[in-house]
Amino acid sequence: MKSDSRRSGRRFKGRSARLYSYLKGLVIPDQIRKVKHSDVLMFSHDANRTSLVNGKYYSALLDPVRVSLEQRGFTVTTISHFGSSNVLWRAHGAPLPMNRGYLLAWLLDRLWTRLQPDGEQDPILFFRARLFSKIVARVNPRLVIVQAFPPELAESLKGMLVTTVEILHGFGYGHLPWGYSSRPKALLPDIFLAGDCQSGNTFSQLGVIGVQTKIIKPLQLQDPSKFITPVTQKKKKRLQIPSVDSTSRIISSGTVVMVAMSRRGHFEGEKDQDPTDWSMLMASIKILGPGVRWLFRMHPVQFSSGQEIGPNDSFREFINKSSNCEWERPTTSALFDLLPEVTCILTYGSGIVFDASYSGIRTALLMPPRDGNTNEKPLVKKVWQKFEKSGHLEVVRATSSEVVQWINRASRIEPFLDNSCVALTMEETIDFLENLVARKNPEENCRQ
Numbered sequence: 001m002k003s004d005s006r007r008s009g010r011r012f013k014g015r016s017a018r019l020y021s022y023l024k025g026l027v028i029p030d031q032i033r034k035v036k037h038s039d040v041l042m043f044s045h046d047a048n049r050t051s052l053v054n055g056k057y058y059s060a061l062l063d064p065v066r067v068s069l070e071q072r073g074f075t076v077t078t079i080s081h082f083g084s085s086n087v088l089w090r091a092h093g094a095p096l097p098m099n100r101g102y103l104l105a106w107l108l109d110r111l112w113t114r115l116q117p118d119g120e121q122d123p124i125l126f127f128r129a130r131l132f133s134k135i136v137a138r139v140n141p142r143l144v145i146v147q148a149f150p151p152e153l154a155e156s157l158k159g160m161l162v163t164t165v166e167i168l169h170g171f172g173y174g175h176l177p178w179g180y181s182s183r184p185k186a187l188l189p190d191i192f193l194a195g196d197c198q199s200g201n202t203f204s205q206l207g208v209i210g211v212q213t214k215i216i217k218p219l220q221l222q223d224p225s226k227f228i229t230p231v232t233q234k235k236k237k238r239l240q241i242p243s244v245d246s247t248s249r250i251i252s253s254g255t256v257v258m259v260a261m262s263r264r265g266h267f268e269g270e271k272d273q274d275p276t277d278w279s280m281l282m283a284s285i286k287i288l289g290p291g292v293r294w295l296f297r298m299h300p301v302q303f304s305s306g307q308e309i310g311p312n313d314s315f316r317e318f319i320n321k322s323s324n325c326e327w328e329r330p331t332t333s334a335l336f337d338l339l340p341e342v343t344c345i346l347t348y349g350s351g352i353v354f355d356a357s358y359s360g361i362r363t364a365l366l367m368p369p370r371d372g373n374t375n376e377k378p379l380v381k382k383v384w385q386k387f388e389k390s391g392h393l394e395v396v397r398a399t400s401s402e403v404v405q406w407i408n409r410a411s412r413i414e415p416f417l418d419n420s421c422v423a424l425t426m427e428e429t430i431d432f433l434e435n436l437v438a439r440k441n442p443e444e445n446c447r448q
Contacts, residue, residue: 026103028087031096032135038077039437040069041141042093045081048147048169049091050300052332053224057091060220060334061147061167066093067227068430074437077139081148082106092228098131105131125152132156143437146189148178154187163436164189167219171354172384173199176206185209191436193429195219196354197421214432216424220355224334255288257407258295258330258338260347260363261302276348277368278315283400288407290323295330295342299350303331344410346396346403353384357392357416364396364406392416 042062049059066076078095080087082102087095105127113124133156136144144157144164157164166189173194175181180188191212194200200215207213259281285294296319319325330338335355345356345363353363365384387393391413396406424432 026099028085028097028099030098030100031088032098032101032131032138035077035079035096035135035138038075038139038141040066040074040076040143040145041136041139042066042076042078042095043081043144043146043148043153044078044084044095045147046084046086047300049086049095050303050332051224051334053092053228053334056089056228057086058224058228058334059092060222060224060336061169062145063092063224064219064222064227064426065145065167065430065433068426069433069437072430072434074434077141079135081150098135101131102128125155128152129155136160136162142439143433145433149187149189151183151187158186163191163439165191165193165433165436167193168195168199168203171196171199171218171351173202176202180206185211197418197423200421200423214424214429215421216429217426218355218358219426219429220335221358222426223336254291254293255343255407255410256293256295256341258297258342258345258352260297260345260350260352261299262347262349277366277398280398280400280403281346282315282318284403284407285322285325287400287404292324292407294322294325295338296325296327297330297338297352298327343412344407346407348398353387353393357387357390360392360412360415362391362410362413363387363393364403364410365393366398366403367395368398386418387416390416 044059044062046057048062049057051058051060062078066078070076076093078093080095080097082099084095084097084099087097108127109124112126116124128150129152132153136156141162144153144162146153146164146166147169149164149166154164188206188209188211191214192203192206194203194213194215195218197215200213203211203213261276285292319327335352339355339359339361342356342361345352345361346366347353347363348366348368353365356363384393388395394406396402
């Protein structure tokens with residue numbers, strides 16, 4: 001199936017892609033004045049909602065939680081972080097933009113920081129915190145749910161009777177990211193929800209300063225059709241995007257290979273960059289022929305920032321002209337709807353290893369060419385070793401011959417079961433959040 005990149009708007013490379021995404025967001029007027037009181041306040045970003053379900057962008061983490069809470073009678077308001085353009089009618093839950101206000105606040109904070117005397121150059125958050133304070137004051141929530149907890153939001157919540165929860169958007173955290181290990185409790189959420197045992201154990205380290213961590217079943221594998229509003233004929237604008245129905249699955253009797261793109265590899269000592277060998281992938285596609293289908297799934301950050309698929313025009317032309325290759329539907333479909341048609345997965349490093357293993361799909365972790373002894377395989381990062389032992393993950397050298405051999409013998413196996421911890425089910429997770437909203441002693445949740 002061909003993918004026409006022109007249908008989803010012009011796409012760019014590197015910094016140009018990031019700048020373009022910011023400019024797209026600035027075109028949309030802020031909607032902060034329309035914010036109303038709600039029980040729950042959510043913050044998200046375009047990178048958190050790259051799936052298209054019923055013609056609108058969908059967040060596999062936040063939308064199931066939002067809809068479940070609304071079904072229990074709670075009101076929810078969603079705000080999109082700076083740089084987001086998939087807002088209002090473009091996304092489920094109608095997230096409200098604040099791009100212009102945030103940019104102005106950021107510029108004022110930068111200016112104020114530069115005006116400080118030498119030796120007092122710590123970043124100033126005053127104007128950004130004041131923007132968040134206006135939002136929080138209007139909503140007056142009892143629960144704040146985020147996928148990233150910026151310091152300016154933490155500053156705006158000081159002294160408020162509110163509980164803050166961060167749903168970790170990735171899997172397999174082996175160390176505390178984003179500088180969280182050095183942050184004081186006042187600049188951290190009250191509770192983390194982790195989608196796997198490894199991440200849960202890592203973030204549990206923050207328990208010594210009073211931050212809770214709960215392990216939950218992966219929200220990414222929830223059926224999105226349960227958490228969307230049926231499409232109705234309204235006079236509102238509809239998003240002009242390709243017709244992608246994430247609630248319908250394409251089941252193929254032949255081999256279907258997913259290439260999960262990444263921004264970095266997952267071997268010990270590997271550089272923090274995308275090591276993808278595109279020429280090797282092109283050679284593998286040609287060797288296997290039209291009988292094997294290839295699904296290229298871009299990393300959410302790459303797609304949401306408007307980046308292009310592949311390294312150059314020749315590769316994109318090859319993909320678009322190959323009837324057995326596609327990238328747009330695989331990138332914008334929810335994993336719940338996509339994984340049933342997949343035979344195996346190739347990646348240089350992606351959290352999709354977790355989703356695939358839980359679904360009984362084998363993943364080849366591609367090993368880039370290395371200097372020295374080419375017969376010696378590098379050490380896989382600790383978080384992936386359990387999947388290697390269970391047979392759900394295998395290190396494969398990134399050569400067309402070895403990749404083709406691996407694909408020819410790849411098949412589905414039993415889903416991976418992680419018995420090293422007890423995880424809350426979807427229902428138990430919502431029960432837990434409901435108790436936070438309807439708490440009896442709110443004074444106990446006062447932010448310091």
